[in-house]
Amino acid sequence: MCPSSHSSTPSWCEEPAQANMDISTGHMILAYMEDHLRNRDRLAKEWQALCAYQAEPNTCATAQGEGNIKKNRHPDFLPYDHARIKLKVESSPSRSDYINASPIIEHDPRMPAYIATQGPLSHTIADFWQMVWESGCTVIVMLTPLVEDGVKQCDRYWPDEGSSLYHIYEVNLVSEHIWCEDFLVRSFYLKNVQSQETRTLTQFHFLSWPAEGTPASTRPLLDFRRKVNKCYRGRSCPIIVHCSDGAGRTGTYVLIDMVLNRMAKGVKEIDIAATLEHVRDQRPGLVRSKDQFEFALTAVAEEVNAILKALPQ
Template sequence: MAVKSSDRPEPVHSSRINSISSQFSDGPMASPTARSSTSSWSEEPVQSNMDISTGHMILSYMEDHLKNKNRLEKEWEALCAYQADLTATNIALKEENAAKNRSLSVVAYDHNRIILKGESGHDHSDYINASPIMDHDPRNPAYIATQGPLPSTVADFWQMVWENGCVVIVMLTSLAENGVKQCYHYWPDEGSNLYNIYEVNLVSEHIWCEDFLVRSFYLKNLQTNETRTVTQFNFLNWNDHGVPTSTRSLLDFRRKVNKCYKGRSCPVIVHCSDGAGRSGTYILIDMVLNKMAKGAKEIDIAATLEHLRDQRPGMVQTKEQFEFALTAVAEEVNAILKALPQ
């Protein structure tokens, strides 16, 4: 897709795109094992190396996409018809592994899956329904997209966290929605729980706003006695197959995640229920905005989504989620442009 100019968007898009005016910075941390809340946050400058003219071109292109519903429909149809080259999922569907999947339609590809150290696992298996997601460096995945843990896979989940050096977990689901279980409660509400050889201690739970909260865990490997701090960001306002009611809340959430992650080189674990719809939408938004922040001159969101689907099936499940990603990118670019010296 070439970035091109367009007319100004219709009022409905203009109001959505201009809705971002501030970001937040870290507030007071909760004391260990304490729960606290905050109703406001201070503004924080947008950090980006985006060129002003490039930013305006990209924003214009995004607005045109959001305005032109016929174009959006055709692009989504083309994305639905896209087929990855390598789609074998034989390992995921083996008899001994099938029960470890929430959905048999969203499982890790044979050629692109997180491989656990079998000798360390509670059942000596190397399988977990999780996919490394690369951006530009095939040696270092930027993310791990995975399903919400099941009761039988919690120990595998924490083993994956440990073995991949992960320190940030992005959880995009509630434990249950409308009476339907979306994810097993894989952490202790207080104190500590033991999952095979991994002891997980809840240090703090901080309610930032009605849309999300942040939990801090102390993770210990009882075999080696090594320890690590892991931070979980839990976004609560996003139902399965839908979109958040506000782009701003998700963009604020993303900034909070990235501020915590800054300077790390390990992958960010992203999960919803099946690890595809909401997880794919979040990763798509984050990946595109990270490219922009590094000064990319051209952005192709559809091609980026195809790149994600080459690595895990079902990434971004609905046209509404794809449109939400476009809207979120446009809003953030607008916020970046406002913060740049004019």
């Protein structure tokens, strides 16, 4: 989809490391990760315990309601009634507040850190842009190709070129930059034609993450994450993260990012399994497989190791 030649931008290991990380916590986390990655039995048992975990409450009645079922790409991955994004009915083309999307709160319930959502369907694209507008979002993280092995994973929700109108939201593709063979970056100019207000936003599109698996290496995703966070720095709106189902790849990315962000802030107690349970309380199915959980552990360990090596000894 994009050329194999890499751009002249610095590689992930040349990016500035976060210096606020507590060094003792970093070493502790690294030891925990390496132990779990070496001890396959321990990793399997931890994953089994995570699979047995049940969120409470866990009803998804709204998502299964008449008129909403057709808005779900996958029937098994639905937002909880107590943790779902609600659109403004008066602005919705379908006069409904429903979208298959969940606010993911890290610590402040008034300010979600992420919105985890499915890849838009052709008939939910206007709802998606309404959510982008109403959430104040300026950064979108897309973790799926549009089509994979002949199966549609996500409908194209932006114009190939120029602009497209989705209900009252005019989306203009300003630029598309192929950063490397693993991801590209698009800039959009978004206009609410009703209020005439405008906003610019950036979509980071990761290309090399298969639907049922994991990327071949953690390095491209860590590089991708750093580019996302550099763009997002200083903002307080949620980052919209989506794959196809808004569960496997989305949850894995959110878990990696949330753990590394906590460490960057100097948090001294980091429990990755508890963090996954915390995000699963807010959306079912986040991190779908043991392989994805192992990939998250590997990515965190690799990034922590890089940060520790970059710190003054």
